[in-house]
Amino acid sequence: MAVLVIAEHHHGGLSDATHKVVTAASKFGGDVDILVAGENAGAVAPEAAKVSGVRKVLKAEGETLRKQTAEAMEALVVPLMANYDAVFIAASTTGKNFAPRIAAKLDVMQLSEIVEVVDQSTFVRPIYAGNAIMTVKSADAKKVITVRGTAFPAAGNDGSASIEDVAAPSGPFKSEFVSEEMVKSDRPELTGAKRVVSGGRALGSSEKFQEFIIPLADKLGAAVGASRAAVDAGYAPNDYQVGQTGKIVAPELYIAIGISGAIQHLAGMKDSKIIVAINKDEEAPIFQVADYGLVADLFVAVPELTAAL
Template sequence: MAVLVIAEHDNASLNDATHKVVTAAAKFGGDVDILVAGEGAGDVAAAAAKVSGVRKVVHADGASVAKQLAEAMEALVVPMMSGYDAVFIPATTTGKNMAPRIAAKLDVMQLSDITDVIDTDTFERPIYAGNAILTVKSSDAKKVITVRGTAFEAAGEEGSASVETAEVPAGPFKSEFVSEQMVKSDRPELAGAKRVVSGGRALGSKEEFDRLIVPLADKLEAAVGASRAAVDAGYAPNDYQVGQTGKIVAPELYVAVGISGAIQHLAGMKDSKIIVAINKDEEAPIFQIADYGLVADLFNAVPELTGLIGKD
């Protein structure tokens, strides 16, 4: 039995999501291999070889897979599946794009966003915004699985796997990469941050969001997040959104400021290790899952908290 894990990376560094998918693949059982498909991604392949529990790394290097578009990845992965029982893919934007095409070409059912592996045929995944857990059983000979990384611990880096090369598909393909605009920031990336400070609609304006949330995040060396209501109101950009229709996070510390705790938001952060909520409404749903709650006016409490951080 063998499992193929498709690495998440930017051609320069290996995303932590890959380590977590390796943990999920190990629970499936058998040998675990990592596919690093990209262009000029030699450093990524070397990093993948150090992930604990990995038998070997398959390095496919070429322009056609530089951005891991669905058509190119399907052409690469499907022929490889003759030697694997399952392919595990991070449930990221890139992973969610390629997985359905791979599953369709293999003529199997895709198992999406799993949070646990029971056995080689049985898995768990959240439904109803995370309020219920569905147990799914598949009899397909090949499994195509996307993994919610926040549900698994990251694999270590004590491995010494071998690295093999593979030919990339030549194309041409019907779709092609045109361009991208990347937001550059010195802050930790939201989905993988160890600390997150999020603001909600109660902040009232973008100016207040920036005045209160940003300094607190700076003090905590945290990523900045926001509720959908805050994003829709223009307080924060779309890539800050945490929740069912935003990013799923599970940091060591999550600070929710002025967020009432709508079910859609809770679905994106309730797996955080420690949740701190600041809200003047003591009946706010966020307090039901918070480890620490402060019922107070955020316009007074947040500056005071920010000022206290770092003092003895």
């Protein structure tokens, strides 16, 4: 019995999401191996080898894997699955891109965004924006599983796994990576931040979003988030969006400012350890999940809070 975890890594560093996926994979049972594929795999592999509970690290580096396109990852992972009973993948933008193709090539059902491993064939996952929980049983010989990292604690860093080279697929493939435009910021990455300050439609404009949300986030050393309504209105960029169709976060502190608390948004942040809500509508749904709620005009309360810090 063996499990393959596909590492999530960015800019030469292993993502915290990988540690959480390893925790989920260890609950499946058997040996856990990590596959580090893509650009800078050579730099990331030693870091992956330190993750607790990992038997060995497979390192695959090549031009075809530079950006982990779905076709390249499928060509790499599917042959490796002859030695594994399951593959665990973070339910991130990258993982959601190639996991379905791997499942299709293996002719199995993908098990998406699990939050609990009951046994080797039974898993728990949220549905209906997290308002219901489904228990899924799979009889497939090979399991392709994406993991909601916020549901699992991160594995430690006291491991000493061996590192083994794996050949990258040769290609060419029908699709290829052309270019990307990355938003550069000194702030913590949203999905891994310990503190998040989010703004909603009540801010009224991108100028007000910058004026009230950013200084508070700076004081707290927090990442900045936004509701879908705020993003759709142009107050904040798409990569700030928290929610069912945005990013799933579970920081130690989540401050929701001018956010009503629609189901779509709650699905992305309700697992936060402490939720603070500031909204002038005392009937706003956000107060039903908040640990601390302040019924007040955000344009008065937020500057006072920022000044007090």
